[in-house]
Amino acid sequence: MISAGKKSTMELLREEVESLLRIDRLPHVWCPGCGIGITLNAFLRALIRAKIDPNKTVVVSGIGCTGRAAGYVNMDSFHTTHGRAIPFAVGIKFARPELNVVVFSGDGDLFAIGGNHFVNAARRNHDILVIAVNNFTYGMTGGQHGPTTPTGAYTTTTPYGNPDRPFNIPHLAISLGAPYVARWTTYHLMQLQNSIYTALHRKGFRVIEVISQCPTVYGRRNEMKSPLEMMEYFRKFSVRKDDATFDEMELTYNGRIVVGVFRDVQGIPTYEERYNDIIRRAQK
Amino acid sequence: MPQKNAPPKKRGTVKIMEERCKGCWYCVNYCPTKVLVVSPRLNSKGYHPPELKEEPPDKVCIACHLCELFCPDFALVVEELK
Ligand SMILES: Cc1ncc(C[n+]2csc(CCOP(=O)(O)OP(=O)(O)O)c2C)c(N)n1
Ligand code: SF4
Ligand code: SF4
Ligand code: SF4
Numbered sequence A: 001m002i003s004a005g006k007k008s009t010m011e012l013l014r015e016e017v018e019s020l021l022r023i024d025r026l027p028h029v030w031c032p033g034c035g036i037g038i039t040l041n042a043f044l045r046a047l048i049r050a051k052i053d054p055n056k057t058v059v060v061s062g063i064g065c066t067g068r069a070a071g072y073v074n075m076d077s078f079h080t081t082h083g084r085a086i087p088f089a090v091g092i093k094f095a096r097p098e099l100n101v102v103v104f105s106g107d108g109d110l111f112a113i114g115g116n117h118f119v120n121a122a123r124r125n126h127d128i129l130v131i132a133v134n135n136f137t138y139g140m141t142g143g144q145h146g147p148t149t150p151t152g153a154y155t156t157t158t159p160y161g162n163p164d165r166p167f168n169i170p171h172l173a174i175s176l177g178a179p180y181v182a183r184w185t186t187y188h189l190m191q192l193q194n195s196i197y198t199a200l201h202r203k204g205f206r207v208i209e210v211i212s213q214c215p216t217v218y219g220r221r222n223e224m225k226s227p228l229e230m231m232e233y234f235r236k237f238s239v240r241k242d243d244a245t246f247d248e249m250e251l252t253y254n255g256r257i258v259v260g261v262f263r264d265v266q267g268i269p270t271y272e273e274r275y276n277d278i279i280r281r282a283q284k
Numbered sequence B: 001m002p003q004k005n006a007p008p009k010k011r012g013t014v015k016i017m018e019e020r021c022k023g024c025w026y027c028v029n030y031c032p033t034k035v036l037v038v039s040p041r042l043n044s045k046g047y048h049p050p051e052l053k054e055e056p057p058d059k060v061c062i063a064c065h066l067c068e069l070f071c072p073d074f075a076l077v078v079e080e081l082k
């Protein structure tokens, strides 16, 4: 039966995932079936597969359930103030350009209080990877609506349905010139992992939106009471379309979720490269 | 007539860290051979972890590692049988 044979790639990967987690802190705080853990798992596997030195990687999170990820990785990480993950990350990259800087944060953190930072960092093409976990709500504070809540969705602050229109995150990122823009759901286990793997090899402001389930405070108010119902929504309603139009990327209430790699271009100078160029010219 | 498929060649077993499990049932639901079932046991947080219930030769763990990727709680480790 079981013999101590050579370990397979997948077995080794699982071992390394364990070593990149602060296992003394597990079980983590996330609720049953919360998609943040799935996303963190995909990120760690992509990082290992990309053979990126964890000692040269920094994970930066803001505040929120997603923000807690910074506390579970066995790497240098920053759990910053609310909305400020991107400015922290930009500063780290500026001071230590040899580091791989990854922002792992929530939709409220990145697009509500932190929206201005997202917009301007994307415009300047800072060399950081942003993994944006979009669960359509402020999970940590009890499920208020935010700028990513679909129109019509029920939340604690929109008891008769959300009148607002949500951000179309890929559209926003592409319009600002971000060189790598993708969207997946937590059901897309391998696509998400492969996309993070690719993005880790790219330069510039890379954005991966992960549609994730918050069964506890979002799902139960929106016809998806259990983690499985939310996962089934992602499975049944996702369509891959890399050449989707901006209109097709719009998210609607419990509607179709268009996923894919919407933009992947190389060679656009990063802010850090342009800055170094200026320093060189000034010193001539 | 279609031939009866041979039993799966690749086989595995799943190490379940029961104390990390929060009973979301992704693993139970998405295992392609349906060999993970809800255990009647409770862990110390009050969740029912999964357990492996194979019915050889056909209904076995094929070491696809899918449950390991789905588990939001890092509770599963798939070991390949060699
Ligand atoms: C300056 C400031 N304002 C408000 C809060 C309260 N607060 C904590 S988490 C959060 C929202 C988090 O939402 P999101 O980033 O989507 O994370 P999730 O919990 O959904 O993963 C808010 C508003 C805070 N901590 N600090
Ligand atoms: S409240 Fe929602 S986002 Fe926060 S841990 Fe629970 S399920 Fe996840
Ligand atoms: S490795 Fe695959 S076949 Fe085995 S228990 Fe997990 S999901 Fe099922
Ligand atoms: S996926 Fe993980 S947390 Fe969910 S029931 Fe299975 S072992 Fe438990």
Ligand SMILES: [Mg+2]
Pocket (backbone or CB within 6 Å): A064, A106, A107, A108, A133, A134, A135, A136, A137, A138, A139
């Ligand atoms: Mg959120």
